[in-house]
Amino acid sequence: MQRTPLRPVAILLLLALSACSSRLQEIGPPVDEPAFTDKAFHTADGIDLPLKTWLPWDRPVEGVVVALHGFNDYSRAFDAPGKGLARRGFALYAYDQRGFGRTPERGIWAGTGQMVADVISAARLAKAAHPDKPLFLLGESMGGAVIMAAYPHLKAIGVDGVILSAPAIWGWQVQPAINRFMMDLAISIMPGVAVQPRGVERQASSNMNALRQLARDPNFIKATRVDAAYGLVELMTQAFDAGPALDGDPRWLILYGAREDILPGGAVSRFLGSLPDLAPERGRVAYYRRGHHLLLRDLDARFVYDDIAAWMRDPATPLPSGADQAPD
Template sequence: MLLIVGVGACAPTVRPAGAPVATAMLSADAFIATDGTQLPLQSWGNLENPDAVILALHGMGDYANAFMELGEQLGPTGIAVYAFDQRGFGRSPTRPFWAGVASMVNDASDVLGLLRARYRDRPIYLLGNSMGGAVAMITAASRGHLMDGLVLVAPAVWNRDMMPWYQTAPLAIISHSLPWLPLSGKGLDIWPSDNIEMLRRLSRDPHMMSSVRVDMIAGIADLMDLARLRAGDISVPTLLVSGAKDQVIPPEAVAALDRVFVAAHMTDYHRCLYPAGYHMLLRDLNGPLVIEDIGRWIRRANRAGDGGYAFSCGGS
């Protein structure tokens, strides 16, 4: 009885977008959403006349600067990169609260629409990393007309059906009884990357989140469930990249997503699996190779037009 009372008294906190009060806009350093919320924006490359444009969505605990390496490497090749701090993360005003799947997908869709209006004759790609990959999948499944292609980098697709019960049961209870409880990865002996210097730098970055509320973890679990459910509805050209040494999202979860895409007979789908890759593929020691593959996939897609081109991973 006490547990039931506690659950009813402490529901998970969600801070979704508010009612629309204005038109969404992009400034030089912010995405101003329709509810007036300003989400910090970063960009790289030739923003005036790029050959292609990427909107990149970051992972849990991260923020827009997650794509610095991607932007600095692809920018000089003619591919502009945009990224914003998603609600609840980085420098966003609602940090550290979960915004809900609908708000995150709507934000991504609005920025895609703004980029489409700005670059009317240029291809627009949506790239999602980890948690951002799950957001990107749902966006592509429901609003594929806003993009010319989808890039998934170690997407968070470890849905509850694949998790052992001893992980899902406590999460369901704690997220309702103690939603404010902060959780971190300390003591789990999980290495997200082999780039130790980069990890040390991130540990000193105040915009990174070293711990998150447990109700945010529950929200991300909901997000992964929905992303996996909608995977079969994706029809846009898609590139899936992942690492065999990923200790955050089990490789078997990504392999299951790969099977869904293959079974769907997508006309333009490619997968790159990097034997030495960890979860933070774009910032691993092998990151430049992964980024080069992403750039080649986008450039070849643009030249081929119909997506019926040959593509191989690993810089070949």
């Protein structure tokens, strides 16, 4: 019987199927006590996640912040915010989340459950280091989504409040059907392929120097595995669903910019519309007219730091910038 030769497209498809498989980080059993060292967040499974710390140098510590970076970023994201909040009296700890920055298995998705477990562990360590100070979690973009996924557990571990800066909530609920079809197809046939977006004109910040630094930074992931992108959307789906459950205990402050160019405006509007109607001291939204996705790195970021510090000190007081007033 004569064999039909394989077409080039079929050959490529078979190669993709054989060479690439979906991966999730394998997390080992607990082998050690978690700890903060000078340079690392040592986890229960024995992994060292790089850690950066900023402490006030001219005043006592008023409060403590554990900060989570965004997708493909790492703890360096908080260089400016860490210094800014330290100058205002707050200690800030930021670690590279698993799969990002300088961690083992860089580029491999760790899973929402493990990312939540890590931030809970880090929050406990920060509380133990400063037992008499209020404790806050600060999340930028994906980091905000992780904190929302962890929200039901935060009261029990002594978290006083959460600050969500442009939290990533672009889940399946608010994505076009074609996106779901294409992502399901990609995860089926080429989950391990790393893709670098090209030809997409987006401006994440008004701080062009910060954006150039990101572009040159070898620790910032430029090409994303399909299975990691899929994991991010699953996390954002969980974060979007968490909106109505943000009951104000612990209290929350959500920050968005009018020039948000990464998350679709319709998704942000639907998410904000799903939030419970709380007293301002329990839950508050701040809207910055000149703000971008990376609010904490914008040229006007000092006003955001002032607002965050004022809110951590007294959640009932209006924010100094007025960004918590309803937009016209």
